Amino acid sequence: MIDFLTSFSPAFILIAAGVISAFMPSSRVRKVLLIASPALALVLINVIFYGQDANAFLGGKVSFAGIELTTMRIDILSIIWGYIFCLAGVLNGIFGLHEKCKITDTSALIYTGAGIGAVFAGDLITLFMFWELLALSSVFIVWRGGPKSYPAGMRYLAMHILSGVLLLAGLIIYGRATGGYAFNNIGIDAPGGKLMLLAFGIKAGFPLLHNWIQDAYPRSSVTGTVILSVFTTKLAIYALMRGFAGTEILIYIGAVMTVFPVFFAVLENDLRKVLSYSLNNQLGFMVCGIGIGSQLALNGVAAHVVVDILFKGLLFMSMGAVLHRVGTTKASELGGLFRSMPYTTLFCLVGAAAISAVPFFGGFVSKSMIIAAVFEEHHWVVFLMLLFASAGVLEHSGIKVPYFAFFAHDSGKRVKEAPWNMLAAMGIAAFLCIYLAMPGPFGGMQYLYGLLPSEVAGAAAFNPYTGDHMVFQMQIIMAAMFAFTLLKRIGLYPPERRAQILDSDWVYRRLGLSLLQWGSAMWTRLGAVITYALRGMFGNISKRLYQVFSPAGAFSQDAPSGISAVLIAGMLAAALFIVYFL
Amino acid sequence: MAKSDKPKLSAKEIKERAESHPMAVPFLWLGTAKVQRNFIFVPLFGMILFSVLGYVYPLHHPAPWDTFGFSYTVIGFVSYSFVVLAAWPLFKILSRPENYYGEDCDDDAKSDKKGDQ
Secondary structure: OHHHHOOOOOHHHHHHHHHHHHOOOOHHHHHHHHHHHHHHHHHHHHHHHHOOOOOEEEEEEEEEOOEEEEEEEEEOOHHHHHHHHHHHHHHHHHHOOOOOOHHHHHHHHHHHHHHHHHHOOOEHHHHHHHHHHHHHHHHHHHHOOOOOHHHHHHHHHHHHHHHHHHHHHHHHHHHHHHOOOEOOOOOOOOOOHHHHHHHHHHHHOOOOOOHHHHHHHHHOOHHHHHHHOOHHHHHHHHHHHHHHOOOOHHHHHHHHHHHHHHHHHHHOOEHHHHHHHHHHHHHHHHHHHHHHOOHHHHHHHHHHHHHHHHHHHHHHHHHHHHHHHHOOOEHHHOOOHHHOOHHHHHHHHHHHHHHOOOOOOHHHHHHHHHHHHHHHOOOHHHHHHHHHHHHHHHHHHHHHHHHHHHOOOOOOOOOOOOOHHHHHHHHHHHHHHHHOOOOOOOOOHHHHHHHOOOOOOHHHHOOOOOHHHHHHHHHHHHHHHHHHHHHHHOOOOOOOOOOEEOOOOHHHHHHHHHHHHHHHHHHHHHHHHHHHHHHHHHHHHHHHHHHHHOOOOHHHOOOOHHHHHHHHHHHHHHHHHHHHHO | OOHHHOOOOOHHHHHHHHHOOOOOHHHHHHHOHHHHHHOOHHHHHHHHHHHHHHHHOOOOOOOOOOOOOOHHHHHHHHHHHHHHHHHHHHHHHHEEOOOOOOOOOOOOOOOOOOOOO
16 A cells, blocks of 8 residues: 555645545535645655655656656655645645635645645656646635635736746757756756746746735635645745756845835735735745855755745734634724734734744744855845845734734724634644744754755754844844834834735736727727728729729720720730739 | 722723633733833833843854944844835825725635535
C-alpha cells in the first residue's frame, strides 16, 4: 500500500479527494477529506523523503509527447513548501468546518493539490500544468464571494491565464534552446528566462502586476480568502527561488514591493484589503531575499514563507471570523469587538505581533535573516527601505487591523465569539507563530532552522536573539507605537472613511475600459459611415450599369455596325494585352 | 438600603458586563476612555527604555548612520509618522466614491451559512 501511495506525487491524493468531494453529497465526508487528505500527504512526503538516502527524491515519472516528466521531486527546498502547504491545508480545513459548500470544499482540495504538485514539479512542463490547475481551481473560490466577486474573479483569471501563457512561451523557448525542461536554476539571461520571470512575477505580485491580490482576495468568502492567501503567491516565491535566486533586479523589485503597499494599506478602510496589501509587502521581503541570493538570505526567505503562511493566515482568519459574525470588515464600522470576541482578539494580536517581528514571535526570526542578509551585502538604500517597510508593517498589520477591529471606539456591536472550529484553527496557528520563534531546547526555532536548506550553514550561525538586535528591533517597534498614539492623540491620524482607493488597476478597470467603450462606439459609428458611403458608391455604380446595360440602356439601342466593330476590336485588344503582358 | 449593599458598578457598567463575553469581562478596563487616553505612556516609556538600552547594547555591526544609540528609534518614529501623514494628501488624490467602478462596495457579509450547493 505504502509503495503504491509513494509511487506518485502526494498532490494527486488531494486532487483525487477534490474530485470525490465534487460528487459527495455528505458535507461531513467532504470535511473529513478536507482535513485528512493534506494530513495524509504530509505523512507521505515524510515517508518518501526520509525513506531514501539521497538529498533529492525523483519519482512519479511519466512520458508525455516523447518528453519524460518528473512529477515528484522532493528535495531540501521543495519539502519546506510541501510541509507548510499540507499544514495550511489542514488548518484551512478546520477553519472552514462550519461551511457547507461543495464548491469551496472541492476547489480547496484541488487548489491545495495543485500547489503541492507545483512545488514538487521536477520539470517546467509539470510546473506549467499545475500552474494552470492552480489558477482554474482557485477562481471558483474567488467566485464564492457572491455575485459582486464575479468581475474580480474574471480579472483574476485573466491575469493568471496570462501568467500561464508567459510561462508556456518561456519554457518552450528555454526547452528548444537547452534541449531539456528540467526546473532548476534558469537565470534571467537564459532563453525564455525573462518571460518565465514575468510569469512568476505576476503570481508573486510584482509592482504594477499586483492588483489581482487586492482585487480578488478581499472579495472571496470568509473561508475562501484564508485559503487563497496561502498557495498562489508562495508558490511563485518557490518558483523564483528555484529559478532565479541571486538575480540582482529582484532585490530592487522586492524593495519596492515592501514599500508601496504600506501607503495603500493606511488608506484602505476594508481590513481584508489592508491585509492583502500587507501580503504584498511581506512578499517583497521574500523577493528581496531571493535577489540577494546569499545562503543567509535564502534561508530567511524559506523561513519567512513558513511563518508568513501562519501569521498571515492567522490574521485573515481573525478578520474572517469578524466578517462571519459582524457581516463587515470595514474599519469605519468596527471597534470594541474585544468585548464580544476575546479569543479572536487574542489570536489577532499574536498574528499582529508575529508580522511586526516582535521578539519571540514568528516574523522576528525570519525577517531578521533577510534584513541581516541585505545588511551583509551593504545594500544601504535597500536596507533603509526594508526598515521603513518594517515600520509600515507595524502600522497596517500590527496596529491598524487589531486596533480598529477590536479596540478603538466602541461600535456597539455585540456578537457571538467565533465558532469553535475557527478558534481551533486560529489557536493552532497562533501557537505555531510563537513556538517556532522560541529559542532553546524546548523552543521550536530549532525545528524551523531544521527545515531550512541543509547545505546552508548560515542558519545555524545566525542568532536573532542577541541583545543588540533585540534592542534595535524594539526601538523601531516602540517608536512606531509611540508615533501612532501621539498622532492619534493630537488628531493627525486620518479617520477611517469609506471610499474606493485608486491603485494601478485603474489603468485597465477605468482607463482601459473607457478606451474600449470609446473604441466600440467609434467602430459602430465608423461602420455606419462606411455602410452609408459604400451604399452610395455601389448605388451610383449600379445606376450607371443600369443606364448602360438595361433594356432601355445605351447598349440596347441600335448602333452603327462600324461603332460595334471598333468596340469589339478594342475589347479584343485589351484581352490580348492582359493575356500576353500581365 | 444598607450602605454596604450599594451597587459598586454603574448601570452602564453592569449592562456592559452583561453584554460582554465572560472572558472579556476582566479586560473591560481596556475600553475605558481614561486607559485609551493614557495608553500613550506605555510606548513612550518603552521607547525611552530601549533608546537607553541602545547604549548598553550597541550594535555589533553598525550601519554608516548608526552614530548614536537610538538611531532606530528615530528611523521608526520618522518612518511611521511619514506613512501616516502621507495618508492625508494621498487620500485626497486617490479616494473616489465606493461605487466608482460600478461594482458596488467590496464586502458586506459573504455568509458561509448556506446549505449544500
